[in-house]
Amino acid sequence: MFGLMFAAALANSTPVDTGRSWLTARDxxxxxxxxxxxxxxxxxxxxxxEGRVVRCDIVQSQLSSELNEKTCSLVTARAKFRPATDETGAPIYSEWQTRMEWFLPSQRQPSTTQSITMPxxxxxxxxxxxxGAREKSVGLVVKIDTDGHVTHCQGIKPDKNDAKLVNVACTQARALTMESGKDNDGRPIPFVRAMLVAFRTPVQ
Known part of the structure; x- marks a missing residue:
């Protein structure tokens, strides 16, 4: 009997739904x-x-602490994810970021913008x-070990024409020391996260 073996690849966590159920106008x-x-x-x-939100941290906000805390409380309770996987295909912790827009119900419902627009x-x-492009961005998914080093890196749905840029971006990412991940008990953990890398040419 013969079987086929497929190489596993890093994958970041993804929301089970679009995020619109996390916060509503009634909240x-x-x-x-x-x-x-x-x-x-x-x-x-x-x-x-397991795909559960175990921590939520505000990065930037135009809002009061009340709305900041409300956002994190509801997202933690309601958001469900397909978990990230490491290079072996095993589930792993992951970091996922997005932005939330709060607008009064009379105008429109709060909505999320996916991580494609992340900084x-x-x-x-x-x-x-x-x-001849002046700038070009590529998305990466990386695995960061408990010391803050990138141990695995690959492009997120890369175009075949972007292969060289992805290789350069991954080389640069591996040279960085990033903030290490920690679980709720403060123990260091390896985790997966997305990165957005911008290539720019000198201004003429």
Whole structure:
């Protein structure tokens, strides 16, 4: 009997739904509504190997601490994920980030913007880019060990024309020392996360 073996690949966690069920207009705190409070916040969550949100941290926010805490509380309770996998295909902790926009119910429902719009994690200056482009971004998924070093790296759905850029980005990522991950008990953990790398040419 013969069997086929497929190489496992890193994969970041992905939401089971679109995120619209995490927060709704009904969740708007009464005090914030009275103040007419609206704005945007970025947050990062730690997803367990079982696909549960185990931690939520605000990265940037235009909002009050009340709405910040409300966001993290509801996302932690409601968000469900397909867990990330490491290079062997085994479930692993992962870091996932997005932004939330709070607007008054009379205008529109709060919505999430997926991590494709996340801030740039690393910028690389190059002399020339394909097709004369001034800038080009590539997405990576990386595994970070307990010392903050990138041990595995690959492109996120890379175009075949981006292979060289992905290789350069991964080489640069492996040279970095990043913040190591920790579980809720403060123990160091390896984890997977996405990175956005921007290549830019010098301004003429």
């Amino acid at each position: 708007y705190p009464a005090d914030a509504r009275k103040r007419g409070e609206e704005g945007i916040l970025w947050f990062v969550i730690l997803v367990s190997p 740039v994690d690393m910028e690389i200056q190059v002399q020339k880019l394909p097709k």
